[in-house]
Amino acid sequence: MTDRGFLRRATSILIAVSMVLTPFTGLLVFAGGIQGQILENSNTGADGEGDWYIGEDYTESSKTITGDWPLTGNLTIRSGGVVEINNGVLEFSQEYPFPDRAKNYTLIIEDGGKLILRNSTLRADLNNLFDFPSLGIIVRNNGVFEAYDSTIMASGHLVVDNSTFNMTRSVIKGNPQVSEFCDPNYFPKGIFDDSMVLLFMSSEVNLFDSRIENVFEPGEGDVPDDVFNHDYPFARDVNDDGNNRSSVSYTLLRMPSGKASADTTGQPLVNITADDLKMYEVAPSEVLHLSEFDVAGLMLQSSDEVHLRLNIKYNTTPDFLSDSKVNIQYGGLGQIETGMTFTATGGTPIDGEDDQVVATADLPEMSAQDLRNLNVIYSNSGTGSLFINKVWVSVELTLPTYGNITVAGNSNFTAVDTYIGVDLSDKPLEHNQLVLMDSSQAYLYGVHIDETQHRYPEHERKSPLVTIDREIEGTARPTFYIYRWANITVQDSEGHLVEGAYIHSRVQSTGQEAHYYTPNGVRNYPCDEVLQYSGKSWQDFNKTGPDGNIRLPYLSEILDGRAFNPYVNLTYNAQVTYNSAQWGDHLGRIDNIAFDTYPTLSEDSAYRDIVVTLDSLLIVLPDLVVTQDDISLSPEYMVAGDQATARVYVSNLGRADAVGVSVDAYVDKDMLGSDTIDALAAGESKYISIFWEVSHIGTYPIVIRINADQSIQETNYTNNQAFKNITVHPMASGDDFVVGDAKNPNITVLGSLGVGANIRVIENGTLRVDGGELKLVQNFDNQFIISISDNASLILENGAVLTSSHSVRLYLIEGAKLDVTGSSIQNPMNIIAEGSSTLTF
Structure with missing residues (x-):
């Protein structure tokens, strides 16, 4: 790492390096560092071993891996950094032969860094000697974690603090191979085959068509005396008297968010809010005066058992000498001396050594409001300059997160069509809960839970959704908003699907328009995340598509700390309107749109199907249809270079004739051939053949599309495409x-x-x-x-x-x-x- 402080005022240098890249040579690109500084190495290992840093201040600001990336060190993604894993595995190779020889690593995404998984797996590698099964992951200070069609598979801890966590068609789960590869004296199966302990603190969490499985359950039997206890810099296990998992001690970081007018440094605040190459100079006779900190949704009272510590990471010029101390001020009190001082650091302006140190001072007990208004004051009364890289307050608090999925602070937790592995069991060793704390809000759309641990008789069931209301003045209650889906299909008087009908819904008890609680307030259409997931906008979220269907979410229940059951259960009615210049205006009605209610959270209870018939409407149009059974491919045995034929049986199931029906054959995006049926009367079917020379080998689908450009108006376009697989063999050439x-x-x-x-x-x-x-x-x-x-x-x-x-x-x-x-x-x-x-x- 470079000496950051001394190079701060150097002239900016742009280093351009050109290299000849052989097939076996890596490419290294340098760019001008912030304020003239040289970029730090992303990795110093000769073969990529050891720790990795990705970000705008490093030699690799981004990294895209297609395939596997096995790591034998920590991975840190910082400001401007993006790591993307495609179709592979991001795995940490760790080991634990015995306690004083442990090698276990962390994944840290912070200061705006971003990790993207696409069709990939994030896991601890369990195919080594002395395997270590857990991972320690934290996403903090505006970091971003995105997973698409991916798996996070490990025990350990996942903390998302003041950041964004998105999963789409992905899963968090435990690793079932723990008992096979890991020493049971340190890593007993009952404790380490579950998924990571989850804490979402003051974050945006979005789960779409995803799963959280294997929430921690300790299992039966005694815990070994030598059981491993996680001790990451941000999450440390706290066991009860019986050595059983119970709570976790978390260390969260809060950054400055304001300067007082008394600050005379002239430095931008952003220079001390992240671990980067930006520095905040306090020259002789200058005053640093920070006036507030971003508490990022933390809800603290001065009586809480929370440990606060002020941290300042810095270096100095060699001639720095000052006996000034750092003072703090909060809660209307006068300045309080912390005892924190700064001493000259080693190094020279050109030695390239990292000489930064961290000064710390314990802070008195204070509330979140006190922390928000905390002033930090330092006057450089000596010689030489102080260069501050980062200022933060570390907040150490203990939460009972084992066995739960915990959402705290001011988080917004949105889950759509997602399985959450909590349950109704009354057995303490099996019961898992989704816990909503502080002022967090949860928006659950079609969410279902683990019903395999349902308790009978019913009166002994325990709640899977729990709110913990701190009742701090001026904050919102933690609240669950439970939405369930109505799959509404609109048809005409003879059962043909109607595209373009609108569903206008109202609450039955009040007559008010159906409404939606969202992270952006109450409105008459769903939250932006759900609209995007559904492929809809606020203008057409209630409009039927080409299949005559619309999938509408309805707010069914509201649950908070007022009672064990929802304090609101809603039912609806709806008016269906269809307006067409061709077919006229038509109305329909849906009465009593009602759902099963909490604590019922089965997959079947997440939706209901509704069919509405517009009796006054009769749409007279063609309906062109092809199915897989309507396609035949010849010859039966095909080799590259053969002439292939697709014989297609096309039907018109509509009420009107169709003229000029196009029939196209595709492989992937390439058209193989096309032909046209001159006319197809209502109720008529005809054969048509398409020919092409086979050039692709292997087994793959041939796709047939009817009326692909929709130049013929139909009652239903969803049945215009079908496929059948073809197998093409290579031409023989001797034995090779x-x-x-x-x-x-x-x-x-x-x-x-x-x-x-x-x-x-x-x-x-x-x-x-x-x-x-x-x-x-x-x-x-x-x-x-x-x-x-x-x-x-x-x-x-x-x-x-x-x-x-x-x-x-x-x-x-x-x-x-x-x-x-x-x-x-x-x-x-x-x-x-x-x-x-x-x-x-």
Whole structure:
């Protein structure tokens, strides 16, 4: 790390570096550092081992990995940093042979840094000696964690503090292999096969079509004396007298948010709110005076058992000498001396050594309001300059988060079509709860819970949703808003679907328009996150689509600390309107839109289906239909270069004739062929054939689309497309699979293809695997080879996989090219390159 303080006033330098990149050379790019400083190394390991830092102040401001990234150190993502993992695994290789030889790591996303998982897994690696199963993850100070179609699989702690956490079609769960790989004396299965303990503090949390599974349950039996206790810098286990998990001691950070007019430094406040290259100079005779801190939703009373500590990270010029102390002021009191002083740090302006130190001082007990108005004052009465990198107050508090999913501070917790692993059990060792504290709000749309631990008889059930109301004046109650879905289908008098009908809903008891509680207040349409998830806007969220359906959320219950049950249960009625210049204006009505209510939170109770018939409406239009059974492909055995035929049976199930019906055949986005049916009367069906020469090999779908441009108005467009899989074999070339000869000059593999022979790409030929899997099928190691020669190319793209059932050698010879883009090579594969060949990953 560089000496940050002395270089602060240096002239900005832009360093431009050009490098020749061979196929086996990494690329290192330098950019001008903030205020003229040299970027810090993202990693100092010769082979990438050890800690990684990603951010705008480091040599790597972003990192995109397609495939796996195994880490043997901590990963920290800071301001401006983005790490994206695609189609792979982000795993931490840790070990615990015995307590004083432990190697366990943290993932920290802070100061606006961002982690994105796409179709990937975040986990602790459990295939080592002396495996360690847990992870310590914190997202803080405006960090962002996003997961799409991904899995977070580990025990340990996940803390999201004053940040954003989004999951879409993803899951948090435990690792069932703990008992197989981990020492039970340190990591007993009952404690370490559950998912991470979750705390969402003053954050935006959005879960869409996701799952939180395996919430902590200790299981039966005694806890071993040597059981491992997590002790991360931000989360430390607190056990009860029986050595059982009970609570967690958290350390949260709060940053300055304001300066007083008495501050004479002229420095921007942002320079001391993050661990970065920005510095805040306090020159001789200058005064630092901070006037407030961002408490970020923390709700504290001075009587709470909370430990507050002031921290200042700094360095100085060599001539710095000052006996001034840091003072604080709060709650209308006079200045209080903390005893904190600063001493000259080592280093020189050019030695490149990190000489920053952290000065600390314990703070007196104070409320959140006191912390918000905390003044920090320092006057540099000596010689030399003080350079402050970061100022923060650490807040240490203990919460009973084991066995719960805890949402605290002023968090907004939105879950849509999501499973949350809490339950109604009355057994203390099994019961899990979603706990809402302080002024947090939860918006649950179609959420369902674990019903396998339901308690009978019913009167012994325990609540899965709990609010803890601190009753601090001026703050909102923690509240659950439970929404359930109505799947409303509108049809005409003969059962044909109606697109463009609107549903206008009202509360039955009051007659008021249906409304929605959102993080942005009460309004007459759902919150922005739900609209985006549904693909709707505030203007059309209640409008039926081409399938005649609209999925509408209704506020069903409101639950807070006033009672164990909801204090509001709502039912609705609705008017259906359809206005058309062609078919006129029509009305319908839905009475008694009602749902099962809390504590019923089963998957079936999350929605109900409703069909509305507009009796006065009759839509006379064609309805063009094709199904998978209407498609036949020939010949039955197909090889590359064959003439293929798709014979398609197209029906008009509507009430009007259709003229000029287009029928198209596609593979992926490429049109294979097209033809047109001149006329198709109402109730009539006709065959049509489409021909093309097969060029792609493998097994993949042929998609048939009818009236794709919707130039013919229909009652229903949702039945205009169907597909059938085709299998295309490569042309034989002796005993090998050869690409680049006269028979197969170029081949594209879609879907899955297994080859039980040598694969040879020769003489400018190209073997392209586009989103599919090419697998070399062997009975033993190195039975076959893969060779690319004489300017030929093997290209893997769009998530393609090259794999083998056993170890294999891949040769690149005489100008060969291997290009792996957004794809992966799996299983043991030795790559041997020679003769000016090129590898691109």
